[in-house]
Amino acid sequence: MEPSKNPIPETKGRESDPENQESEVSSGSAPRIRIPELGIFVLFLAFIFGRVLFSDQIFALRDIAVFVFPLKHFVLEQMQEGILPLWNPYVGCGTPFQAEIQSHVLYPLSLIFLLFPLRLAFNLFILIHFLLAGLFMYRMMKEFQYNNGSALLSALTFMFSGYLVSLIDLTNNLASLIWMPLILLFTRRFMTHEKARTKNAIWLGISLGIQFLGGEPQYVLITLGVSLAWICYEIIFKNIPLKKFTRNPKETAPGVSTWPRTSVLKDWRLLGNMGIAGLVFMGVTAFQLLPFLEYIRYSTRVQGFSYTVATKWSLPPWQLLQLILPRFFEFHYGYFWGYIQTWVPDIYMGIVPIFLIYYGLRFSLKEKTVGTFFATSLTIFVLLSLGSYFPAYPLFYHYLKFDTIRYPVRFFAPAVFFYPFLLGKDFGFFFPDSLCLKKATRVFS
Numbered sequence: 001m002e003p004s005k006n007p008i009p010e011t012k013g014r015e016s017d018p019e020n021q022e023s024e025v026s027s028g029s030a031p032r033i034r035i036p037e038l039g040i041f042v043l044f045l046a047f048i049f050g051r052v053l054f055s056d057q058i059f060a061l062r063d064i065a066v067f068v069f070p071l072k073h074f075v076l077e078q079m080q081e082g083i084l085p086l087w088n089p090y091v092g093c094g095t096p097f098q099a100e101i102q103s104h105v106l107y108p109l110s111l112i113f114l115l116f117p118l119r120l121a122f123n124l125f126i127l128i129h130f131l132l133a134g135l136f137m138y139r140m141m142k143e144f145q146y147n148n149g150s151a152l153l154s155a156l157t158f159m160f161s162g163y164l165v166s167l168i169d170l171t172n173n174l175a176s177l178i179w180m181p182l183i184l185l186f187t188r189r190f191m192t193h194e195k196a197r198t199k200n201a202i203w204l205g206i207s208l209g210i211q212f213l214g215g216e217p218q219y220v221l222i223t224l225g226v227s228l229a230w231i232c233y234e235i236i237f238k239n240i241p242l243k244k245f246t247r248n249p250k251e252t253a254p255g256v257s258t259w260p261r262t263s264v265l266k267d268w269r270l271l272g273n274m275g276i277a278g279l280v281f282m283g284v285t286a287f288q289l290l291p292f293l294e295y296i297r298y299s300t301r302v303q304g305f306s307y308t309v310a311t312k313w314s315l316p317p318w319q320l321l322q323l324i325l326p327r328f329f330e331f332h333y334g335y336f337w338g339y340i341q342t343w344v345p346d347i348y349m350g351i352v353p354i355f356l357i358y359y360g361l362r363f364s365l366k367e368k369t370v371g372t373f374f375a376t377s378l379t380i381f382v383l384l385s386l387g388s389y390f391p392a393y394p395l396f397y398h399y400l401k402f403d404t405i406r407y408p409v410r411f412f413a414p415a416v417f418f419y420p421f422l423l424g425k426d427f428g429f430f431f432p433d434s435l436c437l438k439k440a441t442r443v444f445s
Contacts (some may be wrong), residue, residue, distance in 0.1 A: 040152065041134040041159070045127055048160065052127075058119050059126055062169040072122060075105055076113050099291035102172045102215040106287060109175070126168055129178050134159035136181040137420065143185050144421070153353070154420030162326060162348030163416045172215030173410075179211035180223050180417050187227040190273070191234040201273040205280025212285050218405060222414050226377065233373050304403035307394070313341040313407040314387025322347045324354050341409050349419055371422055378418040385412035 046053060060069070074097075078085035085105055088097035098105045109128060113121045137158045141151035158164065158181070167174040186204040190197055204227075212220045282289070296302070304310075319340045321328050326348035329338045336342060383390050387408030396402040 037135060037138055038131075041131055041138075041155070044134075044156065044160070045131060049127055049130075052123050056119065058122055059168055064169045064171075068169070068171050069122065071103060072113060072125075073118060075103065075110070076118055079114060096291070096295055098288075099295035101212075101217065101288065101292050104172070104175070104213075104215060107175065107213045107215070108210060126171065126174070129174050130159055130164070133164060133178040133181070136178065136185070140181040140185040140188075141420070143188055153356075157350060157353050157420045158417065161350075161416050161419075162322065162346035163344055163412060166344040166346055173219065173413075175214035176211050176216035176219040177214075177413050177417075179207055179214065180219070180226075180414070182207045183211060183223050183227060184230065187230050188234075190277070191231060197269070197273045198276060201277040202280050205277040206284055208277070209281045209284030212281070213288055218410055219413060222381075222411070226414060229377070230373070301404045304401075305406060307388075307397055307403075310397060310403055310406060311388035311393065311408060313343040313409050314389055315347075315385045315409045315412055316340055317386060317389055319347070320382075323349050324351050343407050344409050344412070347412060347416070349416070353419070374418040374421040378415045378422070381411045381413075381415040381418070385409050385415065 051057065052059065058069075074088065074090070075085055084098070085103070086096070086098045088095050097103055104110045109125060112125055112128070115121065116124060134155045138151050138155035141154045142148075146154065164174070164177065167177065183204065186200050186207055190200040190204055193200060208220070208224070208227075211223060316339065318338070319329065327346055329336050329340050330345065331337050336345075384393070384396070385408050387393055393402070393408070
């Protein structure tokens with residue numbers, strides 16, 4: 001029998017991967033949460049935070065005892081009486097309460113305080129954010145075509161990073177930062193799935209709005225900047241053929257522009273869908289955004305901080321040792337040696353991820369993959385987190401309104417988010433899929 005002259009080519013890459021096919025099918029919907037993923041993260045949470053989860057103890061360090069827990073108690077007390085807490089009579093002669101963005105009055109996850117006793121609800125409120133951090137990071141890594149083992153390692157690295165754990169007592173920072181992976185996930189889908197662009201614009205606006213309601217506007221601005229940078233990356237480096245920039249006199253008539261007209265650049269619907277995302281954001285946050293904008297006019301931030309105040313708690317370069325040496329500068333719990341910042345006591349990321357980054361980053365820079373984008377972004381934010389130790393920081397302070405921002409170490413947060421991207425997409429020889437979600441499926445299904 002004569003073989004076929006036109007054999008069907010073997011499907012490779014993205015089409016042959018059922019995980020990626022699932023991503024294509026569900027590109028216009030919210031990420032689905034599967035039982036194995038959820039089970040793995042719950043087990044890790046129970047192991048690490050079991051002392052709080054299975055006892056009557058609560059988190060009570062630093063701001064929690066004097067600021068966060070009293071706020072939650074006041075909100076619950078008012079809600080149980082059927083009162084929306086717009087005003088706080090217990091501070092000074094009274095002060096706006098709901099307009100204060102850290103109050104979490106209408107933050108969706110605050111609903112848990114109406115379902116459980118205050119102590120249990122407070123612990124669950126914090127732990128649920130860690131759970132969501134892992135799930136969001138995992139789904140985003142899968143969106144970028146990382147295999148199960150790499151995605152799981154990246155999610156756990158972000159979920160239990162020293163920086164994120166250090167935000168337990170700064171709940172508004174925790175509640176805002178964990179939404180960053182989900183926002184970037186929908187940003188990528190917004191750019192790569194044209195047929196579902198409107199749906200992804202809606203989900204993008206919703207997730208960005210919830211991040212704002214989490215209570216830390218600086219992380220919202222950082223996330224928005226990263227999302228816009230990613231959109232520019234998609235347009236410039238992925239949708240513009242570089243060959244079109246080279247003018248060939250034989251093929252191009254004189255006076256005719258050679259600027260590439262790609263489908264994205266000429267598609268006005270892209271800007272329209274970005275407008276939809278903005279309108280959805282406004283709709284989700286209007287009840288909080290409008291009072292907040294009115295209230296912030298009376299803040300000392302409007303006039304700006306002095307350079308000394310604005311650069312307080314800059315990250316000293318030598319404190320980067322904590323990336324691989326946990327609590328290196330802490331000789332006793334809460335007591336530190338050396339001159340370091342303690343707003344985020346620990347920035348530990350893990351020795352194993354550092355080792356794997358060497359492989360992943362080398363491949364990313366060589367092949368100019370998306371890892372190059374995240375490596376560049378990570379470097380920028382690490383430099384900004386150095387604050388007064390970064391020679392160019394005064395330029396940002398004077399010309400980019402950094403005089404309204406305190407604690408430069410906050411800029412290290414997106415670096416923690418970018419960090420797992422550099423681990424590499426395929427670590428089958430370290431974490432084969434059969435050891436990750438396939439075996440977990442048998443346990444949790």
